[in-house]
Amino acid sequence: MATRLEVKKTYKLYVGGKFPRSESGRTYEVTSARGAFLANAAWGSRKDVRDAVTAARSAQPGWAGATAYNRGQVLYRVAEIMEGRREQFVAEVAASEGVTKPRATTIVDAAIDRWVWWAGWTDKIAQVLGNLNPVAGPYFNVSAPEPTGVIGIVAPQRSSLLGLVSVVAPVIAAGNSCVVLTSEQRPLPAITLSEVLATSDVPGGVVNVVTGPTAELAPWLAAHRDVDGIDLTGCAGADGVDATALEVAAADNLKRVLRPAADEPDWGTTDLERLRIFTETKTVWHPKGL
């Protein structure tokens, strides 16, 4: 029997629910932690970032307007499909991060569990972050969190799946849409996650995934005036990225900024920090007397 030729993959971006090539036509080679060729990925350009922001902006009101219950259902469905792609995730995490298969399996399981955990949060955010405020007058005074809008995410460089899920899930659970710049050297789990999202019920444009060099793309995302918040977590350990300069650029339209830690966290646990930063508190005074 003839030897079967290997199918070498060239992945594309995930923008607005579709998989376009980079507008620039560029690609780059993705290698395993040991240097073996894995696949080609799209080398995104500033215009791809722009298109992704446009898609995120148009998808955001619909996503925020869906009921919290519905958002929870949709996110749970994502976890179900991730479960179906478990073997692929395990192989990609093992190759990308240079860990053993058992270790990769543990990471993938944790990532799926974390996604489920965030799916459960969608209809509990207001109860935890909101409040009925005591005021000196005959009013109800209610504070409730609302999504910030379009969030730019510089995804963690090292933790290609668990870290990615930990930064994306809370942002969309709250009703934001996002543009994700993937780990530059380890983009494959993010690309597979985008294929998962495309086949789940998450509306196109809610999550947009752009692969490519972080140093080239992050400044455009940080300066873009249609982005309402930016998570700079992935600046830690990224080549040639000046997080301070990004923060300065982000200040132009008063984006919410999540600063990077000096070193990337290990993602063993998670908390509500991103939920807090990427929601805005709306306070309503309501006359009592009912």
Add this chain to the structure above:
Amino acid sequence: MSASAAPSRARELLGVSALTNKALTSWLHGLPGIDAVGCEGRAAALSTRSIKTDAKAWAIDTAISMIDLTTLEGADTPGKVRALCAKAVTPDPVDPTTPRPAAICVYNDLVGIAREALGDSGIHVAAVATAFPSGRASLEVKLADTQDAVDLGADEIDMVIDRGAFLAGDYRTVFDQIVAVKEACGEAHLKVILETGELATYDNVRRASWLAMLAGADFIKTSTGKISPAATLPVTLVMLEAVRDWRDLTGVQIGVKPAGGIKTTKDALKYLVTLNEIAGEDWLTPQWFRFGASSLLGDLLQQRRKLATGVYTGSRDVTID
């Protein structure tokens, strides 16, 4: 050219002693036919030009100055028209070097409001008249409609042709109506809307263009914006060829106005490239080319700011119509 001169010039051009429907028909049907595939191919080829940096900045400013900023809704209020006029006078409050659009285009009864709001800004007021958008009314009503707009101070009148008569082959009626409306316009410029979306073929677009120019139009305009498809690049290309050939024949220059569906800077640049390539540089001014648009201005302003600051602008940085 005075309005009453149109019939005699038409007789001269056609070489006939009486301007009958038969004479018009044989003249219009004697125009060369259009290769639809070739026309669309040419338009597609012209839309692949890459316009960047300095050229793009020039094109954006030129496009802004060519806009007839339009609101033609049943729900138009005096407040909305005033807001639109304020936007025309100061398109970008952050950058006073931003050029102003050429005109505000409104329904007849709102001309007075627009006139007052625009003051001495130099921005023209264009009114859609003659039973816009369908054109289904008697000539008397159309003329009264036109007179009304002129009396209220409209500088430009956008009329619609009687597409029913045109498609029925009654070119003489279409001709006579344009001549009559032109006369009612007095000093005001007359733009003749062909409503190409209802004309079905490129050959018809060419015939309607020549018929309108023959009858004394100052501008030929693609569409009302109420019918889909509105302006398309191939249709505009056919009309640009018509005004180019008309000037070669008669020495008279006629303007062109694509309207409807032109929403982005990219679209506008394609039209400007086509304009330059087909009609020529002489048409590259607001006097001879206009865009009928509302949301286009917002996108042009966003792109203008992007060029000036080097940062992508937000969708909420500019007003929505």
